[in-house]
Amino acid sequence: MTQAQIPLEQTPVVEHSEHKKAWKWYEYFTFNVDHKVIGIQYLVTTFIFYLIGGAMAVAMRTELATADSDFLNPSLYNAFLTNHGTIMIFLWVVPSAIGGFGNFLVPLMVGARDMAFPRLNAIAFWVVPPAGILLLASFFFGGAQAGWTSYPPLSEITAPQAQSIWILSLVLAGTSSILGSVNFIVTILKMKVPSMKWSQLPLFCWAILATSLLALVSTPVLAAGLVLLLFDINFGTSFFKPDANGNVVLYQHLFWFYSHPAVYLMILPVFGIMSEVIPVHSRKAIFGYKAIAYSSLAICLVGLFVWVHHMFTSGTPPWMRLFFTISTLIVAVPTGIKIFSWVATLWGGKIRFTSAMLFALGLLSMFVIGGLSGVTLGVVPFDIHAHDTYYIVAHFHYVLFGGSVFGIYAGIYHWFPKMTGRMLNETLGKIHFALTFIGTHLTFMPMHELGLKGMPRRVAMYDPQFEAINKICTFGAYVLAVSVLVFTINAIWSWVKGEKASGNPWNAMTLEWTTDSPPIIENWEVLPVVTHGPYDYGLNGRGPSAEEESAVSAQ
Amino acid sequence: MQGSTIETPDSLTPTASTIAVGGHHEEHADLRVWGLLTFLVSESLMFGGFFVAYLFLRGLASEWPPEGTEVELLVPAINTIILVSSSFVIHLGDTAIKKNDVQGLRKWYIITAAMGAIFLAGQVYEYKTLGYGLRTNIFSNCFYLMTGFHGLHVFIGLLLILGVLWRSRRPGHYSATKHTGVEMAEIYWHFVDIIWIILFTLLYILTMF
Amino acid sequence: MSQIPASLLTLIAGIVITLFSIWIGLNHGLLPEQVSEQAPLVDNLFSIMLAIAFAFFLVVQGAILIFIVKYRRRAGDDTDGVYIEGNFPLEIVWTAIPALIVIGLGIYSVDVYQRMGGFAPSTGMMAHSHPSSHVAQMSRSAMAAPLMVADAEAVSPEASASESEESATPTGSEAPKVVETYKLPIYGFGAPPEVKKPADVTVNVMGLQFAWIFTYPDSGITTSELHIPVGKDIQLNITAQDVIHSFWVPQFRLKQDALPGEKSQLNFVATKTGTYPVICAELCGSYHGSMRTQVIIHTPEEYQQWLEETKVAQAGNLNQAVATKPAELSPSEFLAPYAQEMGIRAETLKQLHPQHPSS
Ligand code: HEA
Numbered sequence A: 001m002t003q004a005q006i007p008l009e010q011t012p013v014v015e016h017s018e019h020k021k022a023w024k025w026y027e028y029f030t031f032n033v034d035h036k037v038i039g040i041q042y043l044v045t046t047f048i049f050y051l052i053g054g055a056m057a058v059a060m061r062t063e064l065a066t067a068d069s070d071f072l073n074p075s076l077y078n079a080f081l082t083n084h085g086t087i088m089i090f091l092w093v094v095p096s097a098i099g100g101f102g103n104f105l106v107p108l109m110v111g112a113r114d115m116a117f118p119r120l121n122a123i124a125f126w127v128v129p130p131a132g133i134l135l136l137a138s139f140f141f142g143g144a145q146a147g148w149t150s151y152p153p154l155s156e157i158t159a160p161q162a163q164s165i166w167i168l169s170l171v172l173a174g175t176s177s178i179l180g181s182v183n184f185i186v187t188i189l190k191m192k193v194p195s196m197k198w199s200q201l202p203l204f205c206w207a208i209l210a211t212s213l214l215a216l217v218s219t220p221v222l223a224a225g226l227v228l229l230l231f232d233i234n235f236g237t238s239f240f241k242p243d244a245n246g247n248v249v250l251y252q253h254l255f256w257f258y259s260h261p262a263v264y265l266m267i268l269p270v271f272g273i274m275s276e277v278i279p280v281h282s283r284k285a286i287f288g289y290k291a292i293a294y295s296s297l298a299i300c301l302v303g304l305f306v307w308v309h310h311m312f313t314s315g316t317p318p319w320m321r322l323f324f325t326i327s328t329l330i331v332a333v334p335t336g337i338k339i340f341s342w343v344a345t346l347w348g349g350k351i352r353f354t355s356a357m358l359f360a361l362g363l364l365s366m367f368v369i370g371g372l373s374g375v376t377l378g379v380v381p382f383d384i385h386a387h388d389t390y391y392i393v394a395h396f397h398y399v400l401f402g403g404s405v406f407g408i409y410a411g412i413y414h415w416f417p418k419m420t421g422r423m424l425n426e427t428l429g430k431i432h433f434a435l436t437f438i439g440t441h442l443t444f445m446p447m448h449e450l451g452l453k454g455m456p457r458r459v460a461m462y463d464p465q466f467e468a469i470n471k472i473c474t475f476g477a478y479v480l481a482v483s484v485l486v487f488t489i490n491a492i493w494s495w496v497k498g499e500k501a502s503g504n505p506w507n508a509m510t511l512e513w514t515t516d517s518p519p520i521i522e523n524w525e526v527l528p529v530v531t532h533g534p535y536d537y538g539l540n541g542r543g544p545s546a547e548e549e550s551a552v553s554a555q
Numbered sequence B: 001m002q003g004s005t006i007e008t009p010d011s012l013t014p015t016a017s018t019i020a021v022g023g024h025h026e027e028h029a030d031l032r033v034w035g036l037l038t039f040l041v042s043e044s045l046m047f048g049g050f051f052v053a054y055l056f057l058r059g060l061a062s063e064w065p066p067e068g069t070e071v072e073l074l075v076p077a078i079n080t081i082i083l084v085s086s087s088f089v090i091h092l093g094d095t096a097i098k099k100n101d102v103q104g105l106r107k108w109y110i111i112t113a114a115m116g117a118i119f120l121a122g123q124v125y126e127y128k129t130l131g132y133g134l135r136t137n138i139f140s141n142c143f144y145l146m147t148g149f150h151g152l153h154v155f156i157g158l159l160l161i162l163g164v165l166w167r168s169r170r171p172g173h174y175s176a177t178k179h180t181g182v183e184m185a186e187i188y189w190h191f192v193d194i195i196w197i198i199l200f201t202l203l204y205i206l207t208m209f
Numbered sequence C: 001m002s003q004i005p006a007s008l009l010t011l012i013a014g015i016v017i018t019l020f021s022i023w024i025g026l027n028h029g030l031l032p033e034q035v036s037e038q039a040p041l042v043d044n045l046f047s048i049m050l051a052i053a054f055a056f057f058l059v060v061q062g063a064i065l066i067f068i069v070k071y072r073r074r075a076g077d078d079t080d081g082v083y084i085e086g087n088f089p090l091e092i093v094w095t096a097i098p099a100l101i102v103i104g105l106g107i108y109s110v111d112v113y114q115r116m117g118g119f120a121p122s123t124g125m126m127a128h129s130h131p132s133s134h135v136a137q138m139s140r141s142a143m144a145a146p147l148m149v150a151d152a153e154a155v156s157p158e159a160s161a162s163e164s165e166e167s168a169t170p171t172g173s174e175a176p177k178v179v180e181t182y183k184l185p186i187y188g189f190g191a192p193p194e195v196k197k198p199a200d201v202t203v204n205v206m207g208l209q210f211a212w213i214f215t216y217p218d219s220g221i222t223t224s225e226l227h228i229p230v231g232k233d234i235q236l237n238i239t240a241q242d243v244i245h246s247f248w249v250p251q252f253r254l255k256q257d258a259l260p261g262e263k264s265q266l267n268f269v270a271t272k273t274g275t276y277p278v279i280c281a282e283l284c285g286s287y288h289g290s291m292r293t294q295v296i297i298h299t300p301e302e303y304q305q306w307l308e309e310t311k312v313a314q315a316g317n318l319n320q321a322v323a324t325k326p327a328e329l330s331p332s333e334f335l336a337p338y339a340q341e342m343g344i345r346a347e348t349l350k351q352l353h354p355q356h357p358s359s
């Protein structure tokens, strides 16, 4: 259903109509306060960082193809490792899933003309590029080399200037994330169009709300930890220096108090994307709307109390180990509810295998693998063995790549028409999916075995007995590199030359599809009125085509 | 199509047009307070991180504060009294503007600003006379970091108050119905005050035992 | 979903999935040899978790596969699927089953943890609130120097004296005494709580960039490979000199971070003779990957013999080198006498020196 169907007699009332309707291309490169521009700015910027972080991963995998340290020098390997992790998390998944999709979609989905604080929103975006440039600039000082976790004392004695830059960069990224969260929370809580009931709020918005609350309370704690680290490195304090009554474990608590929730920052918005993509492309109402909405909040709440599962082998007393084992296991329950609800949504649907849907299905399948291995890690006695091995690397790439990145891809295929007014090429999309799906399993599945058999992570040189398996992983990484190229070409080409998209190419029911593609400035001429839920597919046995007919007759 | 207007007749009710005409810009005024409150939740967790770190390190130490880095009590106590009372003073300013009394607002905000400045001066005086520095030991690390960070916030609060004062010179800028800026400065000032009370307890009172 | 009858088909599928998962759990062959008493406990736990995980995996993936085939859109069909908002009993079921499994797993893992001796190391030492003034100090070696920039003077000299000798003077106090004088909690795994007697062999383990140093307080020898007898209670007292390392023997299924300024301890009984890798599992710098050595598990007789021989050998020149305070040596000089034994390649040593910000 498109804009055209909004009753004609109302248009004269609107005073905005003489306003500018669309942005010029160069206005996307300026300090623009339109949430849609900011959303696209986030997505494009972070995608560039994804390419850079991915290129580092390919370099690392090339090094790991052989047991010896022969391709990158070990310090450079560690710098790549650190920056790969940091870029992928702080400059790709977090800002693109929350900042990118959140900004573009939340106001459209709740029927608002913009975010609550548009200027603040633009500021939040514009600190991201400097954060990234700063991070890359740290390579002039050798690059931060202490891993994305940057545990002291190592982080205090290796490449201190680069490490300081790394800290500043993260503080910037964190500031952006906090400002963005403030904006999302106020927008969702306060700017919903009055006709929308809370039970009609799209699940993506619930997910962003939960994510923002989580970011709001966890990010500042990381900032505190990083400030202490910065002072230790540069101003002679000794918070984390054991030889002057400091304590190294303190940092780990501060870091993981943020960084465990950070993994949910990366997956919850993506779960939100899932809840939008799956119903649309399987033409089914979402199964268990309430359960999905509340389980996001439950995951956030429990997720704040599991952080010590990253420190089981560290300075952790027994009671803590067991308490956090139990709390970690509990997270599996709300997550399971979501997974099962999506699977049940498929039941009885009319599934269309669009690229968006393929990635959503891929996510469903991959994330379960990563989640289940996560549960095994939550159990102390086993984690003692698996901690800091490739089993961990396998776990988190299944949830991060197979989860978050698949979800972002699904989101891009789904909303690209809305964002750019053009369809992505479906054939290239399917090739992209096939390569990504195969590449992911090839790269990350064998890592489980590597870790269990005794290969530690973060090593540039390893025991030659693991060489054969590592070669498979490296090959898989190359497949992934090709898949990313296919996608990049598709996106650029389609943006310029792709088939024009209608206002609602997927026949979806959430509000963003009630306006033009791309939406006009200020989103609607007349704000839409919500008359039914966001996922009412098949209600009263009517298909969308039937609706179209009734629309014609109504006028 | 969640909002398609053809589904039920009630979608054609006049609400649609009212929303359309009422631009979103006016609705926004109040949301700034919401934004500030949300942001302060975040800020307080940052201080929370410092507090927890402080307590953690304190729990490990055999002597806290270590000999030679004891805190002084007189100046900080006076400072505390000043800062806490300034919270009441600033509220008088807020009450004044609610009665459309801009002069009252100006008077109370000037007094608050002066009290804030005295607090900062007292803080600097304390730093100068303590006889130990940031690097001396783990306690002094915490002490200077936490009070310094708080001082920074007092400074920002001071700037906000001065900003309000500057704007209030324009007649009609603030009125009984339009004074979000005044309110925000006040909220921030209360926040800074509350943080100080916790800090004072942790750094001064708890070190007495 | 409510329409699905509990047909014979589902039942059969359930049985097949269960049997297959159990088979996978028993036959995965993913874990290395078991060489400690803890290893079989961990492996059983893993096998059970793997079986559960596999069952969930099969159920979820199977459902996805069946649904996408069965409910794919046929050409020309533009209608929507059936409208189902939810199904309360079903949702209860898939909340309750994982919840029960998770509770069961939690209880089981506490039990395994207890049998592995996880409660022992800090029993009676949880006096977190009143630690002695003997806060662990790192020895003032060259490696630690970068950490001590500003406040070296603030550290009370006697505090570091009592704790730091281990690396410098291998002839230090016997094991029980070390444990007693140290009041901070000790992390790691201990002997199962029933076993209260002191360990048969105690070894002090020190991690430093990028090597392990093992000191035998009873006999005063220092080695770069860990030698222990089979079937005896072994206790490792683990610390680190510079940055965090992590002591890991995959075949023991035991891992414990070596933290500068903190003590941790591992108690175990090795169950097989042989040579197994000792791996550093915590990123500790450029050559973290090469921080590997071996644990050699002897029969008790062989072990005695090795002990005697090494004592004699080290009574001579090597001890001199070790007794020198490392503070006066640069890292590569300090490591030089060990280089051959440690399997550190000469190039590693060469690169080690510039690696350090010699501030
Ligand atoms: C998107 C990111 C993401 C997500 C969603 C998760 C999800 C989970 N993670 Fe993961 N994790 C990471 C990213 C993520 N993780 C990263 C990056 C690291 C490494 C950090 C580093 O050290 O560098 C890590 C490390 C990590 C560790 C530390 C390992 C170690 O270093 O020793 C642990 C331990 O408990 C853990 C557990 C879990 C658990 C229990 C979940 C759960 O949320 C998963 C829940 C999902 C399911 C369980 C599947 C679906 C559910 C069902 C089908 C229901 C039935 C299931 C059961 C009853 C079992 N993770």
Ligand code: HEA
Residues within 6 Å of the ligand: A050, A051, A052, A053, A054, A055, A057, A058, A060, A061, A081, A082, A084, A085, A086, A088, A089, A092, A093, A146, A147, A148, A149, A393, A397, A400, A401, A404, A405, A443, A457, A458, A459, A460, A473, A477, A480, A481, A482, A484, A485
């Ligand atoms: C969202 C997060 C995310 C994502 C998407 C990825 C993606 C990938 N990761 Fe990442 N990884 C992490 C997060 C992520 N990783 C984290 C947190 C760590 C831990 C770091 C630490 O220990 O501190 C880690 C660590 C890590 C390791 C472990 C290193 C070690 O412990 O020694 C490995 C090894 O194989 C690896 C591989 C890969 C590969 C092959 C991909 C691939 O999927 C990448 C695919 C993308 C590409 C291949 C891009 C291709 C682009 C081009 C070819 C064009 C290039 C052009 C220009 C640059 C202009 N990663």
Ligand code: CUA
Residues within 6 Å of the ligand: C207, C208, C209, C210, C211, C244, C245, C246, C280, C281, C282, C283, C284, C285, C288, C289, C291
């Ligand atoms: Cu030592 Cu890694």
Ligand SMILES: [Cu+2]
Residues within 6 Å of the ligand: A259, A260, A263, A306, A307, A309, A310
């Ligand atoms: Cu976690």
